[in-house]
Amino acid sequence: MNLMIVEDEIRIRNGLANGIAWESHGIEVVGLAADGKEALAMMEQRKPDILLLDIEMPEMNGLALAETVLQQEPQMKIVILSGHNDFHYAQRAIELGVMKYLLKPAGDQEIIAAVTEAARQIRQSLMEKHNVEELKRLWQSRLPQLQNDFLRNWIMNRYAEWEWRKQAMELNVGITGYTRFLVCVCEIDPLGEDETRFTAADSSLLQFSLECIAKEFVDPTVCQAFNDANGSTVLLFFAQEGEPDSELTKRANTVVSRLLQVVEECLKLTASAGLGTVFGPSEVVHSYRQARRALQERTVYGHAIAIPYLEVKKEEGTLEFNPNFERQLEIAIQTDEVDQANGLIEEYLQHAFSHASAELVHEYVLYLSGVFTRFIQSRGFSMKKVLQADYPIFRSLDSLTTKDQIMEWAKRVVGEVWYYMDSERRQCSHQMVKKILESVEKHLAEDLSLHSFSERLFVNPSYLSRLFKKETGESFSNYVLTRRMELAKELLTAGAKVYDAANAVGYQDVSYFAKVFRKYFGVAPSDLRPVPQNNSQK
Template identity: 30%
Template sequence: MKVIIVEDEPRVRKGLSEAVDWSRLGMQLVGTACNGEEGWELFQSERPDLVIADIRMPIMDGLEMTRRIFEQAPETKVMIISGHDEFEYAQRCVSLGVQNYLLKPVGRRELAAELEKIMGDWRSERHLREQASQYQRKLRAHLQQLRSVFLEEWLGGSGHRTVTELMESLSFLEIRLNPETVASVAIFELDGDKKPAYSVSDRRLLEFALHNLLEELLAGRGAAYQRGNGQTVVIYQDETDEDAEGFQAWVHVSKEHAGGLLRVGVTAAVGPQAVPLTELPMMFQEAQRILGLKLSLGSGLVLQECMIRPVHEQLAVLHESYESLLVHGVELNDSEEIRRVLEQHFSKWTESKEIPFAEEIFFQFTGLFTKLAHRLGKSIRDYLGAEDLKKWQQPELFRSMDEIKNWWIRRFNDLSDSYQGFRADRKTKIIQQVMQYVDEHMDENITRKDAAGHVFINSSYLSRLFKEVTGDSFSNYVLNRKMERAIHLLQVERVMVYEVADRLGYKDPSYFARVFKKHTGKSPSDFQ
């Protein structure tokens, strides 16, 4: 701790200089002065941590010198030693911020005790200043990251913020946004290629470069940050042009400029309108929704709300019947059925291109695929490589609906290969369900299509499966069961022939009689 003494009386000045062992106290006396003016000059040259001064001195008194010192270096410690025990002096010292005030004459012990107290306070305050400085350095080092985290949480709707709370956070993070000016938002992202030409690290560098270019093009008219998925979000404010068309023009120019410099495709999605800052999170969420248009409209565009086509028909939904058909196809390793179900599900949207957000179709299958994988005790990562997993997590990487459809056909076929041990039991259970259906609908004209629909498979596959499991055809099985039932009704229950025909779904008793005789070699009346 560096110390100077400012005292106009030579004897007192010398006495103070020699009164204590400065080094023992951890202090260093670096100079003395005989008046306030010299003391001020000495302070400016030595920058001491402690100034010991009298009040009444020629040219410049101690109070004026203290005022100047605190004005330039408020952390400096000042000890006033005065021969005047007057309330006015003490009051003025306190008003200046002086905390240490002694009356002359000052004894060695009293001076040493006061200096030790000052030293202790100084060390504590220096420690706090060092901690604060260290905190500021860390804050400065991570400021960009902290800004990104805050903006992502705010725009993502994490926690309600008043204008005051919002501005306090923006000010603390040095984000220059004006609460009095409306703002617009846009999301930029690199386009994904069918055959990626860049490694993961190269893509990250390109995303970082895209962010830096956009921030530079923004030129202080708002703020920009990079999201964890590589996208850059731009918050645009221009006090001279609050028109949304001006922002859209900037987005178009910036997208083309950045894409041209980096030699990559860039897609941007623009929030619907310019709004006050507190409403900007809603526009950000709308921009995210609009970015989904990329899957159906293509990449390399500036996507806007006006591009969303009104959907007059019901959106494609994976209905329970389709899901059951797909499950059966997977469990029975029927690749033809898997392709048929998926192509039928995708066909009308592939042709009409009216669905605005293709990922809504993609995510209908993720839960089903996961459930089927877990049924085998496996994870989806057992079936997905790095690139496929990335598309699973980011379906916007797909370029078309056909690409999504073919991707799912491959995934479900891969999964189906794992169901070999499950398959035999599953086939038997399906045929048992079909047989039960036949028994429960004996009074109807049972068709192969009706039975197949009952177990959610197609009729041609039911024919193959029934033959594989039972060794007989489905139609022969139905006929045999009906004839067995007819014999029971005729012999045991003594039911009339026309009534037996009705109970077995035959509307024409004569036709029933012919079928019965052909099957048994006897007429129905022979069994009565």
């Protein structure tokens, strides 16, 4: 530890420097100064840790030196050795932060004790600082993974509300001020047969690349990117203050669609995404499950697409159900894991059959029927519509008399529930396309674009385009062209002028209309107008 002695009396200065065995106490005298001004000039080069100084000195006194030094080096330790037994001097020294105030003539042991105590405090402060810095370094290095783990657990509904709020604040995740969330799940699409750069063994690497691109692409102030337990990239969007759910949905669609384009540009591979709907913080798990379910629809709509979850409209009220066995069964059915659902049923009933009491087995069957009933009715479905031929069995469970009958009945119901839910989802898509078709018929004279319909329905244009083609068998643009040409033909054959027919189907430029019409039908519009009859009598 380095010591500088500042004393105007040369005898005392030399005595302090040479009369005490500083080395034996781990102290090295690195400088001697006659006043404060000289001490300041030496300090930059000598780098003392401790100052032992007098107060009364020419040029700059000890208190002025202490004030200047502590402003520049607040960690410096200062011991004053003064001949002034003045309260005001001591008070000012304490105000400045001087460690010790000794009165002359202080003994060597008293001086040594003060200086070595200063050295001890410096060493302790350095040790604590280094430990804190190391802890901060370790914390910062682990923070991204801790944040990822927290978000992953949160969307899986593994925290009570107070827990996730506390963890979010401690990990500086930055979501506690938001009340509405939307989850999107992104994955690299299955590799095609013509792909030569990568194989199935590279799937983890490709998913990691997708996550890295997403983290660089999204704005962390409005969306968090992380990975879930499956390695998929999850985007968690949060609504800004005053932003309606519809606007959050539209914004998420826009961001995700652009992200998929960026991924394709960077990796020369396609990725797809599923988008859930908007929920509050304690219900984010539902948005996540919806997003995963929507992503599975790429087997129907193709790759390189963002697919929204289609809500199924409820027909009646809802019932609450137990989250343990029922929740596992619910997740399996909702995510199309019918085999997994049947496995849960099988495990449950095997446990029921292990009981010798027929009455106890019957209670297990009653409970299972209640699980199915709550599951169906909680979605607003009609029991009779869903179960059809199996509906009477729910009213007379005593008709199930053997283990095989019970097992077959339970698995059959699982299949019926899944099939009905899948049909309802597809019906939603039918309804969406039906609305578009009806709107097209009413507005053929106006500017029609898929983009305007996608904004109105809160879905992205790519998804809507593929949905339309899947339902109608042709592209949206071709369909609109066909309807316009057919209507124009009807009007012309009924006697309408070419100009009026063109305007009726959205063409302001008559010559361009005539060109399109000729290309479509192979004849000019004027050729379809009826020839006037000559009614004169001979």
